[in-house]
Amino acid sequence: MPELPEVETVRRGLQPAMEGSTILKAEARRKDLRFPFQKDFIARLEGQTVTGLGRRAKYLMADLGSGDVLLMHLGMSGSFRVLHDSAAAAPGRFHHPRGEERAHDHVVFHMSSGASVVFNDPRRFGYMKVIARNALEHEPLLKGLGPEPLGNEFDAAMLARACANKKTSLKAALLDQRVVAGLGNIYVCEALYRSHLSPRRLAATLSTKKGEPTDHAGRLVTSIHAVLNQAIRAGGSSISDHRQTSGELGYFQHAFTVYDRAGEKCQTARCGGVVRRFVQNGRSTFWCAKCQK
DNA sequence: CCGCGGGCCTGAGAGC
DNA sequence: TGCTCTCAGGCCCGCG
Secondary structure, three states: OOOHHHHHHHHHHHHHHHOOOEEEEEEEOOOEOOOEOOOOHHHHHOOOEEEEEEEEOOEEEEEEOOOEEEEEEOOOOOEEEEEEOHHHHOOOOOOOOOOOOOOOEEEEEEEOOOEEEEEEOOOOOOEEEEEEHHHHHHOOOOOOOOOOOOOOOOOHHHHHHHHHOOOOEHHHHHHOOOOOOOOOHHHHHHHHHHOOOOOOOEHHHOOOOOOOOOOHHHHHHHHHHHHHHHHHHOOOOOOOOOOOOOOOOOOHHHHOOOOOOOOOEOOOOOOOOEEEEEEEOOEEEEEEOOOOO
């Protein structure tokens, strides 16, 4: 579910509740999510102050005073809720805020700020892992991640270079986190549409001729920047699971041009095409065959 | 090494 | 109402 804009929305929502605050108590309500929790998972969290909350690709990373980093991934259906309950901060008492527990509330952090941070994940494709900050570069989950699409290193030249030796479609290349890290099915479809590039095009045919109409890579980078920034401003896309940490829905789904819009008219002026769906590498691709080449 | 398909889970929605 | 089938913002793993 959550792609970069959703994860960034969650990060911004968690920041005031977690940054500068101490984890008084951590609860893991089952023994595993996607993977079993580490044996010392709880022990390495409790009593630690969160000194910063960052994001790398689709990972949230909480820096702890101990020198550890809490790595969190939302999988397909993960979400965080921040609940404020004065009773939660009362010494020795950590009853569930607002009384009601929802199904699939798997992890709870009781923060010294008085907030409870609750991780909910019906499908349990998400996971959490504590690793030492000085071992981050060796972490298998992060190793091999490509550049941040909103970072300075990500530009047309580097995208074209990363695609040059690929033997796959442009759609598959953009979903490959080694090429660029943070895009998922929705934003790849949307970015390809905006740049009028076919998802079927061979990735290796991406050219970058600055200032010319055939600057495919330049157009793509511009489209990726635009769609991600707009989606972040909208609080992400809520299709079924994604929520802002307040529980409020994101609303970028209303701005989709092709994703989940099969059968609808293409929105490009004077195109007259129709949005189609087909399956590519096991994932739905939505596009307009008339204006995406 | 690379690319692909299967599998991990639960729940929503369609069709019967 | 209920059953069966398909599909879903991701990504690890094993295979060829």
